[in-house]
Amino acid sequence: MNEELYNELVAQFNTDGGEILMFTVDRVLYGVEIQYITEIIGIQPITIVPRVPSYIKGVINIRGKVVPVINVRNRFSIPEIPYDDRTCIIVVELGEIVVGLIVDRVREVITVKPSEISSTPDNNQNSSNQFIRSIIESNDEIKLLLDVRKLVME
Amino acid sequence: MARFEAGMESMVEVFIYETTTLLEQLDQILIKTESNNGFGDEDINEIFRIMHTIKGSSAMMGLSNMSALAHSMEDMFFIIREEKPYILSIGTLYDLVFTASDLLKAEVEIAQDEDYTPADFSEHIEKIESFVAILKEGSETNPEQLLTTSLEDSEIETSTHNSNIISVRVFFDDDSEMENLRSLLLIKKIKDDCLELEYEPSDIETNPDSSRIIVDNGFIIRFKPLNDESFIFKAIEDSVSVKSYEVIEDNLAEALPDYIDLEPTAEEENIAIDIEKSETISNQTKTKVETTKDAESKDDAKEKIDIPKSADQINNLLSKTQGSRGKQNLISVNLNKLDELLDMVGEIVITEAMVTSSADLKGLELDSFHKSARQLRKLTDELQDIVMSIRMVPLSGVFNKMRRVVRDMKVKLNKDVNLVFEGGETEVDKGVIDNLNDPLMHMVRNSMDHGIEDDPQKRIKLGKPEKGTVTLSAYNASGEVIIVVADDGAGIDSERVLEKAKKNGLLTKPESEYTNKEIFNMIMQPGFSTNEQVTEFSGRGVGMDVVRKNIEKIGGTVSVDSKDGVGTSFIVKIPLSLAIVGGIEISVGTSIFTIPINSVKESFKLNQNQLIRDVSGEEMVMIRGKCYPLIRLYEYYGLTPKSTDVFDGMVILVEGGGKLACLLADELIGEQQVVVKPFSPLFNRYNVKQNGMAGCTILGDGSITIILDINNIIHEQ
Incomplete structure (x- = not known):
């Protein structure tokens, strides 16, 4: 997804509001617009891809597609914790790039008003x-x- | 595609395919006739037809500029065809047509773009019109002189009259005896001057009774003259004991096969496939392939037809066209569909492995299941082979495009070369072919520009023919296709290369340590170009490193070999196919990697005495008296192995880019056919390819492995 299109979507979100999925990383509450999310799955076996930045944990197999996964904890420079049964991978799609984001917990979807x-x-x-x-x-x-x-x- | 009217989108692809094919055809005709120094009637008709079709279809697509240009060309060839004017400067004519062809080609390429603006062809149209005006004048003043020149090429008829078969009845002197032998002598005499020749009675050589028939009915010869029939009449007249002969009218001429035009080898988005192959597949998988039945009738251009039916149709046509241009047992299929088919087959191959090696089956005794599984395995293997073979396209198409490159270079550089093809029938995957065009073009240009000597006297002095030769050859060798572009020019001056490399700071070790081969291959390093002067065709700084990059992109390698005064050759090795490779799985710690099987030489456990260290502490492995560097994969990729002890692990001898090395892995897991999946674009900026990773693949149990790019691993060392 090019920057232009993304900025357009952001501007639209800021004026109209929209739905976001909430999740926690290190007990802090984060949100991501659901328009980028294709699915949420539990933790999967990850194949390591060497010689890439450490926050890219590797690739997973989602129904025959090879999808890279990013650990949000590494990205935020928060120490890693072992994955458990509530660790989730949020699969986001940005144009041709499909990526999984590893987060601690997934909460609910809420609707955000522009005023908020x-x-x-x-x-x-x-x-x-x-x-x-x-x-x-x-x-x-x-x-x-x-x-x-x-x-x-x- | 915004600029095409609604409802036209479906036509665009057909239009582009058809026009590109026609223009390719035009180029072929032009190049063929240019070397023969003149057009035959058939060629003129063909060009006229091509231009007419392009005019019509581009007008339909609303591309009025293309239509106008094609129209002016059509006019020009109409005059050439009808009035047969004397053309003073045939070179100008060729230039006009070639330029027009290029303009049209460029236009077709960009017509699909969003921000397409029609190019202005009026300048070229004016040029054509003024040339036509000259032609018209010429035809009035020189009405008798014909453009058509006698052609040596036997396939081109010199005039419509000559293309007819002539029948002659010959009578011998009344009491000459041995009429059959005399007839035989006569046939032998005229044989070389005839394109086609038959006679009645046909058994004169074996049947002594044929003499009587000849006495009664005369000896009937039907022939198609090579040049002028008067030669043959003269020969008959001059034969001993021929009493008389008469030309007889029979309707054999009408039985001559009509030329039926089928679209030739497909280009662009479509791919021509062999009917036989697709028939097999339709039998096996009941796949219906949608075919573009007849590009000319656009209204029903895309309709589904059963392959066997179309095969019959084409066979019918073929039987009618016997003797005309062959190789027409083809249909056109959209390449995307073949890609999908290949993907699907890839999935089937994986799923099959998933089912037969399912963990649920462990420990069970299932005799009939395993029997059926083996059968399934065999069928999926065959299916895969067939799909791969459908995607195979002969290299001759790419080779033929080089004729045009050579022709343009010839004009611009004023250097004449022979272009020789060998092994054009060698087939490679369509995906590979599409990426071969540019590198080959660059290499051919390079050979002509830098390879062949500028001064023909230099060549003569060295005892070489005045005219240089560029040879394009291709052949299969162990799962790879090898393409060689060779010239018989001056060869690479290794001292100059070394000097230049030194100047550009490309040397990484003392000068004296470089072998000739290493020096030659330096010309393909980025930022290298030996020609001091930049010419239009090569030496623009992009140079041969782009060739190398392009070839490497499709998983191939390039190397250079050269001999001073004898010539230079570029050797390109490319994989037969990109999509499915045989691989060996190895494990390093918890990671599994796949090594393409054609890179693997052997694997073994190391003995104590095989491991040696050189002075700088680098580990080497000695195999049968030869030393190879040892690459510990866990070190290379920063992984945690099961054991760091070399003697616990497995050593795999691999080859990449002409170099050998040993890889150390924990274990050898097995061998499997794998479908190559490219990495996510997310990885693009991390140079995964340079880091020795060619792609990934999904194994039967759903896990992902990384396919190693041995070439890059070895060369990074």
């Missing part, structure tokens, strides 16, 4: 904040909306 979306402070450049696109405040809870494109492609 606010942008992130720009001065934060540490490793986990650079992948946060906006902050969502609803039901007295703070959720961090992921910048999926940045997480996957940069």
Whole structure:
């Protein structure tokens, strides 16, 4: 998915709101728009691909398709924990790139109103904040909306 | 495709395919006739027909500029055909037609783009029109002179009159005796001047009684003259004891086969497949292949027909066309469908392995199941072979395109060469063919530009013929296709190459340590080009490294060999097919890798005395008196192996790009046919290919393994 198209989708989300899937990594609540998600699966046997950045854990077989998986914990520089039966892989599709994101727990899908979306402070450049696109405040809870494109492609 | 009208989309592909095929055909005719120095009537008709079709179909697609250009060409050939004007400068004519063909080709290529703007052909059309004006003048002043020149090529008729079969009845002197022998002598005499020759009675050689028949009925000869029938009449007249002869009218001429045109070898998105092959597959899998039945009738261009039926139709046509251009037992199929078919077969192969090696079956005694499983295995293997063979296309198509390259170079460089083809019938996968065009073109250009000497005197001095030769040859060797582009030019000046490499900082070890072969192969390194002067065709800095990259992209290798004063050859090795390879599975720790079977030489456990260390501590393995570097895969990929002890693991001797090395793995798991799946585009920026990974594959149990690219592993060492 090129940047242009992605920015268009982001702008549309910011003005109209939309549905997001919530998940936790290291007890922090994150969200990702469901329009990019194709499915959520449990942890699968992963084939290691050597000589790629460590956050790319390898590839998995989803019905005959070879899909790379990214561990969100590594991406956020949070220490890894062993996978358990509640570890999930969220499969996202960005144009021709299909990627699985390994997260600790998956929560529910919520609908976000435009008024609940606010942008992130720009001065934060540490490793986990650079992948946060906006902050969502609803039901007295703070959720961090992921910048999926940045997480996957940069 | 935004610019085509709604409803036209389905036609676009057919249009592009058809037009490209026609233009290819046009180029072939032009190149054939240019070397013969003139058009035959049939060629003119053919060009006229091609232009007419392009005019019509491009007008239908709304491409008025193409239509106009084709129209002007059609006009020009109409005049050539009808008025047979004397053409003063045949070179100009060829240039006009070649340029027009190029313009049209370029236009077809971009017509599908979103932001397509029609090119302006008016300049070229004007040129053609002014040439036509000259032609018209010429035809008025020189009405008797014909354009058609006598052609040596026996397949081209020189005039419509000559193409008819002539029958002659010959009578011998009344009491000459031995009429049959005299007839035989006569036949022997005229045989060489005839294209076709038959006679009655036909058994003069064996049957003494035929003499009587000849006395009674005369000796009847039917022939098709090679040049001029008057030669043959003269020969008959001059024969001893011929009393008289008469030309008889019979309707044999009408029985001459009509030329029926079937679309020749397919290009672009479509692929021509052998009917026989597809018939087999239709029997075995009941697959219906949708065929483009007749590209000319666009309305029903795409309809499903049963293959056996179409085979019959084509066979009917073939029986009518016997003697005309052969090799027409073909249908066109969209390449995407073949890709899908191949994918599907790949899945079947995997699923079959999944079923027969299912964990549920472990420990069970299932005799009849295993028997059926073996049968299934055999059938899937065969199915796979057939699908692969359908995708195979002979190299001759790519080779023929090189004629055009040579022709253009000839004009621009003023250097004449013979282009020789060998083994054009060698077949490779369509996916490979499509990626071969550019590298081959570059190599041919390179051979002509840098290989063949600029000064013919130099060649003569060395005892070589004045005209250089570029040879394109292809042959199969152990699962690979080898293509050689060789010239008989000056060869590569290794000193100059070395000097240049030094200047460009490409040397990695002392000069004296380089072998000739290493030096020659330097010309394919990025940023290398020996020609100081940039010519239009080569030496633009892109050079031979692009050739190497393109070939490597399809899993092949290129090497250079050269001998001073004798010539240079580029040797390209490419895999027969990209999609399914035989592989050996090995394990390293928890990871499983697949090594393509044609890279594997042997595998063994190491003995204590086989392992040696060189001065810098590099490990080497000694096999039958030869040393090979040892690559510990777990070290190479940073994995945790079961054991780091060399003598616990398995050593596999592999070959890649002409070099050998030993890989150390934990265990050998087994051998299997695997379907190559490319890596996700996500990995593109991590250079996985350079890191020795060619792709991945899914095994029978659903697990993924990585296919190693031995070539890159060895060369990175």
